[in-house]
Amino acid sequence: MANLSLRNVKKIYDNTVVAVQSFNLEIADKEFIVLVGPSGCGKSTTLRMVAGLEDITEGEIYIGGRKVNTVPPKDRDIAMVFQNYALYPHMTVYDNIAYGLKLRKFPKRVIDQKVREAAEILDISELLKRKPKALSGGQRQRVAIGRAIVREPQVFLMDEPLSNLDAKLRNQMRSEILKLRQKVNTTFIYVTHDQTEAMTLGDRIVIMKEGFVQQVGTPQEVFHHPSNLFVAGFIGTPQMNIFDAQLVRENNRYFVELGGVRVELSPEKTARLLGRNVESQPVKLGLRPEHLTLTDQDNAIFAAVDVSEMMGSAVHIHVSACGQDVVIVVPLSEEEETENLPMGQPVRFTFRGSAAHVFDVEKGHNLEYDWKPMETPVEEIAAEVSAEEAPPEAPPPEPEAPVPAPAPEAAPETKMVDRAAPVGDPFAD
Numbered sequence: 001m002a003n004l005s006l007r008n009v010k011k012i013y014d015n016t017v018v019a020v021q022s023f024n025l026e027i028a029d030k031e032f033i034v035l036v037g038p039s040g041c042g043k044s045t046t047l048r049m050v051a052g053l054e055d056i057t058e059g060e061i062y063i064g065g066r067k068v069n070t071v072p073p074k075d076r077d078i079a080m081v082f083q084n085y086a087l088y089p090h091m092t093v094y095d096n097i098a099y100g101l102k103l104r105k106f107p108k109r110v111i112d113q114k115v116r117e118a119a120e121i122l123d124i125s126e127l128l129k130r131k132p133k134a135l136s137g138g139q140r141q142r143v144a145i146g147r148a149i150v151r152e153p154q155v156f157l158m159d160e161p162l163s164n165l166d167a168k169l170r171n172q173m174r175s176e177i178l179k180l181r182q183k184v185n186t187t188f189i190y191v192t193h194d195q196t197e198a199m200t201l202g203d204r205i206v207i208m209k210e211g212f213v214q215q216v217g218t219p220q221e222v223f224h225h226p227s228n229l230f231v232a233g234f235i236g237t238p239q240m241n242i243f244d245a246q247l248v249r250e251n252n253r254y255f256v257e258l259g260g261v262r263v264e265l266s267p268e269k270t271a272r273l274l275g276r277n278v279e280s281q282p283v284k285l286g287l288r289p290e291h292l293t294l295t296d297q298d299n300a301i302f303a304a305v306d307v308s309e310m311m312g313s314a315v316h317i318h319v320s321a322c323g324q325d326v327v328i329v330v331p332l333s334e335e336e337e338t339e340n341l342p343m344g345q346p347v348r349f350t351f352r353g354s355a356a357h358v359f360d361v362e363k364g365h366n367l368e369y370d371w372k373p374m375e376t377p378v379e380e381i382a383a384e385v386s387a388e389e390a391p392p393e394a395p396p397p398e399p400e401a402p403v404p405a406p407a408p409e410a411a412p413e414t415k416m417v418d419r420a421a422p423v424g425d426p427f428a429d
Helices: 043-051 093-103 108-122 137-149 167-183 195-201 219-224 229-234 267-275 378-385
Strands: 004-013 017-027 032-036 058-063 078-081 155-159 187-192 204-209 212-217 241-250 253-258 261-264 281-287 292-294 301-310 314-321 324-331 346-351 357-360
Touching (some): 017 212, 032 043, 043 058, 043 078, 043 155, 043 204, 078 137, 137 167, 167 195, 195 219, 204 229, 229 241, 229 357, 241 324, 292 324
Parallel strands (some): 032 187, 032 204
Antiparallel strands (some): 004 017, 204 212, 241 253, 253 261, 292 346, 301 314
């Protein structure tokens, strides 16, 4: 069990390609952190730098108070679960799980006890004599997790472990990881591009884009208080609707005007805008589809139905309004039935002032919070949108000369029986 500290961590490939920019994050002991973002945002690179599989160009990484910039992976007391399982195809499940312990010369009795305890936690006790080719994708992933559990590391690292599974199995494995977290009480860093995994698994979420951290916060914070337009559009399904609107200030009250309708913002939002002395201006107005309400009132925004999608517990209605496509989610009760609305049918919708998010037109930041450039340490940005007290700020790192990233080393040759199953565990030896 250990806390982690990433201070001004930066990764540059070939002295030209910047993969990670000034990454700052304090991770508490036993916290579950999820790094999420689109492909190429730098989340896996950050994880691999923590693991020691990538050299750090600038900055410092501390695990349990120990600086590990130059410590090899096997000496960092971490365990990593890979996207492609990385099981040895010629070994049984038992031997795959026990392999790292055997290399460390653990007594056979201790190895057997740890392997069987891990198998029981993951519900794979009956699979211990099988080989990987006789397992399903979900079972292989459990074996990979079991191999990490038996080592009892200070930190668990998971690099998109569910991305190779089908939708049903992903849902099942998400719940398995949540149960595992309760049984194995240690620090987790989990990388994914799936916002559903991020929202359901993480104590805090780190949202990244193009190497920069966009926001750090709990799932509730990033959903209800997005720091900028990217976070607002990335978190939430269906995606948030973004409109060109007008913010109007009248004394100590704020209104948004959209489609000929004026809606007053909630007292909480008004207080934050007043605290920053925000004046009347054009804004990008963000409204989540589930916060739009169909109505028969005259004071509403007019729209025409394009298509409606029956999703079981709700209907997703795509309409044309304010010159753009808008999605409205209409929940259905247990016995309620509805027919698809015909194309072109006129409807009207409205929204509450508490559901409106106003963003700066040029910079895209949320006007309720002070704008800071992306180079600003993320702990400072998180403090602006967090309802709770932010963790103490880390002391500034000592200056260190940038080191060019070396060319990747070739993987050691390993005898393979099944070429479809990759092998290798850099933390085993």
